[in-house]
Amino acid sequence: MNTVRRILVTGGAGFIGSHYVRTLLGTPDGPGRVEVTVLDKLTYAGNPANLDPVRDDRRFAFVRGDVRDPELVGKLVSEHDEIMHFAAESHVDRSIAGAADFVLTNVVGTQTLLDAALRHGVRTFVQISTDEVYGSLDSGSWTEEEPVRPNSPYAATKASADLLALSYHRTHGLDVRVTRCSNNYGPYQFPEKVVPLFVTRLLDGGRVPLYGDGSHVRDWLHVDDHVAGVELVRTKGRPGAVYNIGGGTELSNRQLTDFLLAACGADWSRVDHVADRKGHDRRYSVDCGLIRDELGYRPAKDFATGLAETVAWYRENRAWWEPLLRRAER
Structure with a gap:
């Protein structure tokens, strides 16, 4: 008999969480079929429109609520087999301006979910994290x-959540698996992050900011590849393991700006050089050998194709992002 996996996805109206949900429900019923409930507070970065493609799927349900609400979380967790924990405050600049919401959501919210998972015997808990927890490095790549x-308040809260989640595996035997991804890009990303920020401003004829000397290096990962890696971890990963998920395209911010300007038909006259971010990490780079060797992960989307598709999506979907910009300006 084929069992139905009941999966609770926190933060499932955000960029990566909604992509995971749309991808998961894009597969017809069959072996390993799923039912998905999204729990999302719908803060500024959570957008119900991200879930419109699956809204009428009988396998989908949506609950508006906070991961810090123990009563609601307990009820939902008791009805599900697995938890995919995407919910997080995730913007570094906002965390520098004020860290309280990051501590409450990223740390206390994770602890609330973990307690409920332990209490109700959840089968698998996947903690979605970031390579920013490692800090910064000049050469080489981080292994797990x-x-x-x-170095940033945001990264510190994610590192705290990771360690807390792993402690529940070591102390209580809870099946916790952690993923740490590099910088994501793709459609439906809220336009405060660098790729959609630059693209939407350039498409509107505006200017874009480049921090410092532009030499900060990031590894770029298309959201398609990220959710494919996450799903491998959910279905095949080891309890208690941490898996890095990278895209294999390291670019300086200056190189990324070059790509974005060209894709939007603009030039460097549209770039403002601004003071560097406080505590700005110089370089991130993750070694993906573990997830490749154990689970067969390979990024499938080359950067040139992925970026072109992303720019085209924002060009064709102004009705999605223009209201978000107006809301952010209020």
Whole structure:
């Protein structure tokens, strides 16, 4: 008999969480079929429109609520087999301006979910994290054995959540698996992050900001590849393991700006050089050998194709992002 996996996806109206939900429900019923409930507070970055493609799927349900609400979380967790924990405050600049919401959502919210998962015997808990927990490095790439050395308040709260989640595996035997991804890009990304920020401003004839000397290096990962990696971890990963998920395209912010300007038909006259971010990490790079060797992960989307598709999506979907910009300006 084929069992139905009941999956609770926190933060499922956000960029990566909604992509995961749309991808998961894009597969017809069959072996390993699923039912998905999204729990999302619908803060500024959570957008119900991200879930419109699956809204009428009988396998989908949506609950508006906070991961810090123990009563609601307990009820939902008791009705599900697995938890995919995407919910997080995730913008570094906002965390520098004020860290309280990051601590409450990213740490206390994770602890609330973990307590409920332990209490109700959840089968699998996947903690979605970031390579920013490792800090910064000049050369080489981080393996999962690298100690966490976060530098921003955002990264510190994600590192705290990771360690808390892993402690529930080591102390209580809860099946916790952690993923740490590099910088994501793709459709439906809220236009405060660098790729959609630059694209939407350039499409509107505006200007874009480049921090410092533009030499900060990031590894770019298309959201398609990220959710494919996450799903491998959910279905095949080891309890207690941490898996890095990268895209294999390292670019300086200056190189990324070059790509974005060209894709939007603009030039460097549209770039403002601004003061560097406080505590700005110089370089991130993750070693994906573990998830490749154990689970067969390979990024499938080359950067040139992925970026072109992303720019085209924003060009063709102004009705999605223009209201978000107006809301952010209020």
